[in-house]
Amino acid sequence: MHRKEQAIAPVLEIHLGVNVTVPSGFNTDAFGTFTNDIKRPADQLTTARLKAEAALRHTGETLAIASEGSFGPHPQIPFVACDRELVLLCDRQHQLEIVGEYVSTETNYRSQVIHSPAEALAFAESVGFPQHGLVIKGGEANRILGKGITEVDKLLALVEQALDQSPQPNVHIETDMRALYNPTRMAIITQATEDLVRAIALSCPSCNCPGFSLVKQFPGLPCSLCGTPTLLTLARLYRCQRCQFEQRLPGDHGFSAADPSYCPYCNP
Numbered sequence: 001m002h003r004k005e006q007a008i009a010p011v012l013e014i015h016l017g018v019n020v021t022v023p024s025g026f027n028t029d030a031f032g033t034f035t036n037d038i039k040r041p042a043d044q045l046t047t048a049r050l051k052a053e054a055a056l057r058h059t060g061e062t063l064a065i066a067s068e069g070s071f072g073p074h075p076q077i078p079f080v081a082c083d084r085e086l087v088l089l090c091d092r093q094h095q096l097e098i099v100g101e102y103v104s105t106e107t108n109y110r111s112q113v114i115h116s117p118a119e120a121l122a123f124a125e126s127v128g129f130p131q132h133g134l135v136i137k138g139g140e141a142n143r144i145l146g147k148g149i150t151e152v153d154k155l156l157a158l159v160e161q162a163l164d165q166s167p168q169p170n171v172h173i174e175t176d177m178r179a180l181y182n183p184t185r186m187a188i189i190t191q192a193t194e195d196l197v198r199a200i201a202l203s204c205p206s207c208n209c210p211g212f213s214l215v216k217q218f219p220g221l222p223c224s225l226c227g228t229p230t231l232l233t234l235a236r237l238y239r240c241q242r243c244q245f246e247q248r249l250p251g252d253h254g255f256s257a258a259d260p261s262y263c264p265y266c267n268p
């Protein structure tokens with residue numbers, strides 16, 4: 001419903017030679033929305049799986065792709081917002097589920113209380129409006145007054161109406177995180193799709209099944225100055241979903257030590 005196929009389909013068509021179609025009349029909003037008017041039924045990965053399974057039932061096909069994003073504090077840098085995007089492939093014919101993931105701090109995910117149209121405009125400018133859409137919430141129950149806002153006239157009209165009606169300070173302006181209103185997010189979905197292609201291409205060293213997958217990461221990459229373990233990844237554990245063969249591979253892009261800026265001792 002949010003045109004994510006624009007970010008996903010070209011990558012899959014080039015690398016997998018599949019023909020990607022979007023099922024018609026398929027309501028993905030039933031699986032949760034970012035504006036919280038509909039809650040997500042489960043965690044991010046499970047929700048992506050539920051979407052893929054529903055698409056298979058809906059179309060009668062055997063191969064589905066689903067994507068799911070989540071926004072929040074970065075797992076290692078709590079005061080920095082991040083976007084975690086998953087793109088999942090579900091293959092009924094071969095009984096495979098393979099997941100691509102990309103975590104990026106490149107996001108305009110933000111929300112703010114506003115007291116004037118000028119504050120709304122300053123917020124809008126700081127988050128890449130009008131290429132990126134906005135949401136306005138206000139009133140007694142802080143309900144959504146407008147979303148997908150990409151025109152300055154509409155933004156100002158809604159803000160003025162909200163400020164008139166709402167007990168202050170209760171007017172919120174937020175970035176609209178739906179992919180079609182958020183080109184920054186679209187680009188990260190493309191990255192997650194490329195990760196999916198990489199994950200599919202990685203086959204089990206023991207049985208050759210595609211999708212030899214990352215199942216666990218071990219932090220503790222040592223600081224290059226003092227050797228103290230950092231939160232960066234020291235090693236990654238991969239497992240085959242068919243034969244359960246496991247392999248431990250080095251973490252973080254093959255670096256053997258962490259930059260001291262990540263060190264709890266050198267840079268507390």
Ligand SMILES: [Zn+2]
Binds near residue numbers: 209240242244
């Ligand atoms: Zn295997």
Ligand SMILES: [Zn+2]
Binds near residue numbers: 223224260267
């Ligand atoms: Zn150090």
